[in-house]
Amino acid sequence: MENIIANSVLLGAVVGLILALTGAGGAILAVPLLLFVLRLSVAEAAPVALLAVGLSAAVGAVLGLRAGIVRYRAAMLMAAAGTLFSPVGLWVAHRLPNGPLTLLFAVVLAFVALRMFRQAAGRKLEQATGASQSTHPCQLDNRTRRFVWTASCTRALALSGVGAGFLSGLLGVGGGFVIVPALKKASNAPEHAIVATSLAVITLVSASGVISTAIAGRMNWQIGVPFAADAMAAMLGGRQVASRLSGHRLQQGFAVVAGLIAIGMVAKIAMAA
Template sequence: MSLQLFNLLWVGALIGGLQGITGAGGGILAVPALVAVLGWGVLQAGPVALLGVAGSAALGAWDGFRQGLVRYRAALLMACAGVPASWLGSLLAHYLPGRLLLALFALVMLWTAWRLRHRQPDDGALPASLCPLHPETGRFVWPLRSLLMISGVGALAGLMTGLLGVGGGFIIVPALRRISPLPMHSIAATSLLVIALVGAGGVVMAGLHGLPLPIDVALPFLLATLAGMLVGRRLSRRLSQAAVQRGFIGLLCVIAGYLLLKSLALV
């Protein structure tokens, strides 16, 4: 096994594992990881990263669906709002200063991490929230306010994805944590379904735009992310809600640091 293939496999497995545990991390980590491992440009690495992230997210969402964790109606609503917003974000990216946007988003991520750090772990109750759940089924009820807020989360995630190239999970997970009483395990699984739906659309769009997808690299990377996702999902079942939340907070801080360095043109 060549050193390049070995690096490709362990990077894919790591990204899939982080996605499986936190419901985020794949989209923003995969492209710079492939650039570093393969020496590619961002445009060349993008379709391969998207395929791996979307494929592993689909597997994680299916696992969460079998456990009754995925809120699929909310995920579909967020995906429908996120796809056109992503297109808008990609247009705005040509007119707005990228470095400033990266720095601002990094600061927002750090603020989000601080807010989550001071939120108490779930105790199994369903407290009052902006987007309430049915007390018996644990599923969303759908007054107009919930429809608007859930679709707004999807639109914001899509906008940031198109604008900055960051993963939508970093918007979806803390936003759902803020506006709903869903436990972290359910939030992560629902986020994975949104990522899978939006990512699949991105893979199709990349193909329509003629971006290359080398199978000799894409297939091993996809298989590695799938393996990492399986391990991450299994590990997440053994972790408490508080441990999953702490893991997400740590990932937020690491990625925020990376974005700040990138905004200063240091990476």
């Protein structure tokens, strides 16, 4: 047991450093690390990862709230929709065999890796060819800098919350890779407001998933607490280093590592078959 706790502390530090260097999306590597090092199943690793993701996102969300850049009404709507579907994801996760669930995670990880690599490599082109602000269902009021609420805006935000909530329960991911692109597509909010709002949603949805798991008695606190605590500490310390490094290069490096891990997960399934 001492070795398991020591390994969870070490893994937490690694995940925290990844979070500091790449942002909340880097938390998707928490589950694969727990699978390979601690030999947990996806259903066992997901709640532990979700605990670390939620606490880490909370730090960014609080900073965003203090700066006044979190669109909190949008975050509350998305989180409410996600909270409803996070237990559904948990329910499905505990009824799927570990092999198919691991394969599904590998597919999601590969998708995130590919998209992040493309974004890092061609961000300027993406900005130059982006959709006109007039096509966004959620428009910011020029005076108040808040969203003008319409039926299409409400629907777009709620659906993205549903997707993030379901995936957080199913795979133990915060859902930032769903929420951030959804907010970019649905709104004309600036990048820093989108990221801060995403972190607020991740915090609330992750909390619902952790609470649901704890109530069901499926949270491994002996691994989860040291893992999450060290992830938080490493993330806060790593922020000082991250500000001095190239964001695009970090994202590309993360994408390559994530892609290799996805391949390793598939290979592990094939060897076990």
